[in-house]
Each structure stands twice: as C-alpha cells, then as structure tokens.
Amino acid sequence: MLSLIFITTGIIFNLLGCIGIIRLPDTYNRLQAATKCVTLGCCSILFGVVLHFGLNDAGAKALVAIPILFFGSTVAAHALIRGTYHFGIKLGKKSVKDDYKEAIK
Amino acid sequence: MRYVTVFILSLIFWLLLTFRITLPNLIVGSVASIICSAVFTRFFIKNVYKLLQPHRYYWFIIYLFVFIWECIKANIDVAYRVLHPAMPIRPGIVKVRTTLKSDLARTLLANSITMTPGTITIDIIGDYLYIHWIYVRSEDPEIYTRMITGAFEKYIKKIIE
Numbered sequence: 001m002l003s004l005i006f007i008t009t010g011i012i013f014n015l016l017g018c019i020g021i022i023r024l025p026d027t028y029n030r031l032q033a034a035t036k037c038v039t040l041g042c043c044s045i046l047f048g049v050v051l052h053f054g055l056n057d058a059g060a061k062a063l064v065a066i067p068i069l070f071f072g073s074t075v076a077a078h079a080l081i082r083g084t085y086h087f088g089i090k091l092g093k094k095s096v097k098d099d100y101k102e103a104i105k
Numbered sequence: 106m107r108y109v110t111v112f113i114l115s116l117i118f119w120l121l122l123t124f125r126i127t128l129p130n131l132i133v134g135s136v137a138s139i140i141c142s143a144v145f146t147r148f149f150i151k152n153v154y155k156l157l158q159p160h161r162y163y164w165f166i167i168y169l170f171v172f173i174w175e176c177i178k179a180n181i182d183v184a185y186r187v188l189h190p191a192m193p194i195r196p197g198i199v200k201v202r203t204t205l206k207s208d209l210a211r212t213l214l215a216n217s218i219t220m221t222p223g224t225i226t227i228d229i230i231g232d233y234l235y236i237h238w239i240y241v242r243s244e245d246p247e248i249y250t251r252m253i254t255g256a257f258e259k260y261i262k263k264i265i266e
Contacts, residue, residue, distance in 0.1 A: 020184075039220065
C-alpha cells in the first residue's frame, strides 16, 4: 500500500516535469523542470519498487539505482546547460541577470 | 591503500547489483573491480582514512535528511511555477562564492545546488559557482549566496573537509 503511494507520487511529479518542459519559455528553464521533477519522480518510483519487493534482488537493484540516477541526472543537467550556453543560445526575454557572460570572455 | 579501497567499494557495489553470492559471480566481480580500481583510482579521494571516521557518517545522515527536504521543496516550487497560469519566473545567472576547497566537496555542493529550488549549477571557475536561477529573489550577492549555499555548505564541510 505504501509502495503505491510512492509510485503514484512519482508519476505525478514526472507528469509535472513534462508539463514544465512544454510550458516554460527557454532551454534553461526547461532544464530546471526536466532535472528536478523527473529525478525526484523516478527516485520516488524506485523507492516504491523497493518497498514493494522488499530487500531481495529486484529491491536491491532499485535501491542501487537511486544514487546512480541522482548523480547521473545532475551531471547531465550540468553538462547540458553549460553546453547550451557555450553553443550560444541566448537567455530568455524575461531574464534579469547574467553574471556568466563576463566570466567566459 | 587507495587502490584497495576502490576495489572493495566496487566489489560491494557489484554484489548489491547482482545480489547473488556464488563463486563465478565473485570471480567476475573481482575482475571487474580490479579493472575499475586500476582506471578510476586517480579520481578517488586523496585521504582514504577519512572514510573510517564515524562522525563524518553522522553528519552525512543529517545532510541526507536536509537534502531530501530541500529536494521535495524544490519539486513543489517548480510544480507551482509550471502550473500557475501567469508563470511567475524571473530567470537569471548569478555568481556565488564558495569556501569549500576540495574537488569532491565542490562536486557535492554543485549537485546539491542543482537539486534545490530553482537552481542549476552551470560552471565552476576559481572560487565562484555560476548558477542559473529560475526566480532571482534578490540583487544583493550576500543575501543570495546565503540563500543558495547556506543550507548545505556547513554540512558538506563537516562531511568532507
């Protein structure tokens, strides 16, 4: 039962992340939604799987996958956002501040 | 000593992933762990004896709870901005100074920042972290440095340095 709650929460967060990817205006903000919601959503689903199976081989794999997913997605977000900036894509119209421009001149 | 530590950690990781203690499995795991320790030890922490100090684990567990709490807050924050009809965003890139020195501590800080409300680390140049923020709440460097790194820096310092 508890596992179902975690899995449902995870699916809802994944859905919110996808809505964010569609609605937000530029690449940088879209990455925000893509990393946060989707990472916590997937971690929550995996934790639900751990609770469902208990600590046998499937549960242990899910438990090991959580830190891998966490580090993988944060490093991927970091690489993507840095690559986007160096490729020359401008910040969106609503942006108020850009300290990075002077640093990489 | 560092090689042995990496070997043991990779073997534990392999055993968790396969979850079967049989002789063929142990042999394959050992070979894979030897290759891992030969290739990746140069990226590992310099002083492995730090792994044996229990107070670091104590702080790590506290940090884990703080982190999970911040992570849930981050998600609710992003969900609110996404679902709000007017979409209240005010994005920008800010520069934040860090006092952490070692590479591992900086990596952990950058990853933590990426998972907290509305911030993604773009780059680290010298002592400065460049951070994309979905809603720039303040123009004053003092205040936003405390808002972004304040929750984590003291714990990471106790865990790693």
